[in-house]
Amino acid sequence: MLDPAEALRLILAACAPLPAQEVPMAGAMGRVLAAPVVAPGALPPFDNSAMDGYALGGGGEVLAAGSEWTVEGEQAAGDGIARAQRGAWEIMTGARLPEGLDRVIPVEQTARLEAPPRVRLLADVAAEENVRRAGSDVPAGAAVLAAGCVLAPQHLMLLAALGVASVTVAERPRVAVLCTGRELVDGPAAPLAPGQIHNSNGPFLAERVPRAGAELAYIETVGDESEAFLAAFARARTAGARVVVSTGAVSMGRYDFVPQALERLGAEAIFHKVAIRPGKPLLFARLPDGTLFFGLPGNPIAVAVGLRFFVEPALRAMLGLPREAPWRVPLAADYAKKPRLRFHLKARVALDAQGRLAVAVLPGQESYRIRPLAEANAWAVVPVEATELPAGTLVDVCGLGHLESPIIDGCSA
DSSP, rough: OBBBHHHHHHHHHHOOOOOOOEEEOOOOOOOOBOOEOOOOOOOSSSOEESSSSSEOOOSSSBBOOOOOEEOOOOOOTOOOBBBBOSSSSEEOEEEEEEOOOOOEGGGGEEEEEEETTTEEEEEEEEETTTTEOTSSSSTOEEEEOOOOOOOOHHHHHHHHHHTTOOEEEEEEEEEEEEEEEETTTTTTTSOOOOOOEEEEHHHHHHHHHHTOEEEEEEEEOOSSSSHHHHHHHHHHTTTSSSSEEEOOOOSSSTTOHHHHHHHHHTTTEEEEBBBBSSTOOOOEEEEETSSSEEEEEESSHHHHIIIIIIIIIHHHHTTTOOOOOEEEEESSSEOOOOTTTTEEEEEEEETTTTSSSEEESOOSSTTTHHHHHHOSEEEEEEEEOOOEEEETOOOEEEOSSTTTOEEEEEEOO
């Protein structure tokens, strides 16, 4: 069996960053920036008031409480350039500061007087108080987002405020999913005949692939026949898939036909079987046209591990992202495993009452048990050579997806 680090090295050697493309902001959510974004203008774009009140001028002097000022004008949010003379300007939050004025006193710290209209200050007010200067958030020309940033709602907020209409992002890898097995039934409401099971791998991969930054180009469930598999493979390639992920039929059973089907496609089998648990029969191949193929075992947690620790790093490389750096977190309890295999464990990361971080290995680590994965908030990875690990030993911890950090449980009672 191949060492998992060597398997990953071989996978990454077969991957290259995909071309960059320009996309409008409406389609930029979740995309990976391929080039930095530079602010086309300042934010705020002009000096404006931080609150409702009165704008005043006074050079560097403090304007004293009790002084009175003639109300010269009014400035609401959205009003254009105004030029002040000597008096006060009633101003609303976000309104452009009239030229010649340099401070704002809140309305609750003033008294409005009439005949003529004027305002009395009930507190001292110094220069720059309650004023948001142009460029105080982002100066014009500043680099605001770096290449490799995965765009989230807060990034879109910033770009919208700056008036950025489009961004340069990495092309999404196009992925096809082929689930094999005559026992599989698509559709949760479909009745099951004796010996049949609902297809859980298909829905899982259909949701996980986009969360990994890729595009799901095609998905199909096929039986245990080479001809049906090859026909589905052809449809996946016609749909533009450059990465094909299959589930099942890669082990040593009578119906494990995928390696032979790949030979008929002229694929180069780069490796088959990795020293991991679960998912040991993992197969990785490359077709003559450069299409990458990942054959994952059929058990659901083997599928989850194969996707997370071997397919997702390939997608990450295609997106132009650097190698993922796991967290190093102490074990909450003793853990023991067999040697010669790297274990990928469903786990929960939590803070205790003292604010200390720890990772707990969940019960039910068998590859058929889905419920513990639904309860997990992270993966814990125990290296090949480890056997007996006492509580407090640092282990690698990864989020459920490569673009997701581990979710941390709050303090326990």
